[in-house]
Amino acid sequence: MQAAVYQGKENIKVQEWPAPALADGEVLVRVRYVGICGTDLITYSGKHPRVTPPRVLGHEIYGSVVEAKPPADAKWKKGQRVVIYPLISCGVCVPCQEGNTHVCEKLRVLGVDTDGGFAEYIQVVSEQLVEVPDTVSDEQAALVEPVSVAMHTVRRSSFRPGDTALVLGGGPIGNLIAQMLRASGARAVMVSEVKPFRGALAERLGFATVNPAQEDLREALQRCVGEPFADHVFEVTGVSAAYRDAVEACKVRGEIVFVGLPKTPPEVDIQRVVFKEIQTSSSRVYARQDFRAAIALLQRRAVDVVPLITDQLPLKDAEGAFQKMLGSDTSLKILLAP
Ligand SMILES: [Zn+2]
Ligand SMILES: [Zn+2]
Structure with missing residues (x-):
């Protein structure tokens, strides 16, 4: 073959x-x-x-x-x-x-x-x-496999319907996490992405977007979500600047979910994390039931x-x-x- x-x-x-x-x-x-x-x-x-x-x-x-x-x-x-x-x-x-x-x-x-x-x-x-x-x-x-990654991520977080979310990274996984959050009843979801093509795609799918290299993240959140922070921040880039953004943009007592894999250990301001009582979670690949759930979601067109x-x-x-x-x-x- x-x-x-x-x-x-x-x-x-x-x-x-x-x-x-x-x-x-x-x-x-x-x-x-x-x-x-x-x-x-x-x-x-x-x-x-x-x-x-x-x-x-x-x-x-x-x-x-x-x-x-x-x-x-x-x-x-x-x-x-x-x-x-x-x-x-x-x-x-x-x-x-x-x-x-x-x-x-x-x-x-x-x-x-x-x-x-x-x-x-x-x-x-x-x-x-x-x-x-x-x-x-x-x-x-x-x-199905990338949708399962997004499914597992949202299931690993403490996200509840009515919450707000910021997704750092508009690649396939970040985009699917944003779609999954919207399908799960998010009040508002914003996608942060520096690459124009990825940002435009997220926008086309109906998400508020921000380019953090050009605009202040908290101002963008204020504009799109109505508050300068998000209840949940999903870090999907693995890029060091995004870890700073995650801590900055996370609400006091909010949650950061780590999904991206940094190539070198990133600097995270733990003092800020402690002062804001931020909860952290992380998500790696998927379990078998995420595959079945992902297929069901695709079947009823809940994610595109x-x-x-x-x-x-x-x-x-x-x-x-x-x-x-x-x-x-x-x-x-x-x-x-x-
Ligand atoms: Zn893969
Ligand atoms: Zn084993």
């Missing part, structure tokens, strides 16, 4: 790759769409500490069942539309024992620690598959993922897709179609 294989820093080759052989309980999936994510970009830049080449990347995978080996054949039939839950947990560490398998001490991810979805086929164990109903389109299904898809490219253009994502500010979610 054809696969886009990471060969080392800034080098992805589309080449012949051994097709997966199925063991008992495994399912072969024909990949229809695979999204390129920030994690894949970090790998492509040669900065992911765990990825060793050659590796087939990609963990945002939608496809259809080709074949299932017993006992998986009892549930999974040829042609069934599926998304893949890409986390693999050890099952024995304390977080796993307590049911928090997504924060397993030895967490492994498809497309990072094992081969992923930048290929025509992938084999997974039955438990990694989540069924996609016919009322969810192919494009929507391709975005299609405007986030800026490009759909064949697998053979994988390298170009990565360069496009790194080199331009006008690509948000690129889907590859193997």
